[in-house]
Amino acid sequence: MGENIHVLDDTRRRRAADLLAAAERDRAPIDPLADLFPGIDVVDAYEIQLAGIRRRVAAGAVVRGHKVGLSSPVMQQMMGVDEPDYGHLLDDMALDEHIPVPVAAYCAPRIEVEVGFLLGESLPGAGCTEQDVLRATEALVPSIELIDSRIRDWKIGIADTIADNASSAGFVLGAARVDPAQVDLTAVDAVRCRTGDDGADEVVTEGRSDAVLGNPARAVAWLANTVAAFGVRLEAGHIVLPGSCTRAVDVFAGDRFRAEFTGLGAVGITFA
Numbered sequence: 001m002g003e004n005i006h007v008l009d010d011t012r013r014r015r016a017a018d019l020l021a022a023a024e025r026d027r028a029p030i031d032p033l034a035d036l037f038p039g040i041d042v043v044d045a046y047e048i049q050l051a052g053i054r055r056r057v058a059a060g061a062v063v064r065g066h067k068v069g070l071s072s073p074v075m076q077q078m079m080g081v082d083e084p085d086y087g088h089l090l091d092d093m094a095l096d097e098h099i100p101v102p103v104a105a106y107c108a109p110r111i112e113v114e115v116g117f118l119l120g121e122s123l124p125g126a127g128c129t130e131q132d133v134l135r136a137t138e139a140l141v142p143s144i145e146l147i148d149s150r151i152r153d154w155k156i157g158i159a160d161t162i163a164d165n166a167s168s169a170g171f172v173l174g175a176a177r178v179d180p181a182q183v184d185l186t187a188v189d190a191v192r193c194r195t196g197d198d199g200a201d202e203v204v205t206e207g208r209s210d211a212v213l214g215n216p217a218r219a220v221a222w223l224a225n226t227v228a229a230f231g232v233r234l235e236a237g238h239i240v241l242p243g244s245c246t247r248a249v250d251v252f253a254g255d256r257f258r259a260e261f262t263g264l265g266a267v268g269i270t271f272a
Helices: 010-026 042-058 073-079 130-136 158-163 216-228
Strands: 063-069 085-090 110-119 137-147 168-173 189-195 201-208 239-241 256-261 265-270
Touching: 010 042, 010 158, 042 085, 042 158, 063 216, 085 158, 085 168, 085 216, 110 189, 110 216, 110 256, 130 137, 130 216, 137 239, 137 256, 137 265, 168 239, 168 265
Parallel strands: 063 239
Antiparallel strands: 063 085, 110 137, 110 239, 137 168, 189 201, 189 256, 256 265
8 A cells, every 4th residue: 555645754764674684684575665655756766765774773783884876877878877876785795705695594695796995094985085995905805795675576666676775685705805095996897607507607697896986986975975975984894885886686596696806806796
């Protein structure tokens, strides 16, 4: 039953956060929030996301970083928006590339490949530049992000994905730690392979780092500026995932993937 209201009050925002939390817990996706709460807007959606994160932190989770979504022009056009969105990365989302990930723990999982930024210093907020990002980055890290939607059949609009913590579910970091001064961030090739039962690798997607706003450091600077308006800073020790170099790929039990990045090494993920 929809609730016909233009801007959601706190009660409805909490209700939306409750529905998303239950959908994640029970692995039972819900209808799009725009259907359940007509008039929901981006401001509502970020408040719903923050309500969900505050609840998880109160239960013991720790914020490990942030991720940028919709950082490619194609995805922005698809969503009808002109800027990216963001979500939080929590310690309970960290995955190990040597431990199989149970597909049944998620609603409809997909993976993306990203050039991760490990911050050695906190970033400035308003006015943060790409140069600030490179100065503060301790290392670049080969990364795979696991995304999932608590909205049925991935039928998401911009408010759905923002409220749903930018469809975040997990992340895995490769072993390499590379000085950003050693890498041309506009020209990192990313190749994702699926390993077959015979051990042979099949290329699934290929992309390049400049698919992320022309330079993934630009996405990190955008994020630092954007979260500053909410009183949030990107802190030393945090990991930032700036957006995918390639399209997302659905995953199924038994899948084994490996992503290789020029100059950055590789990262793998296996699904059980």
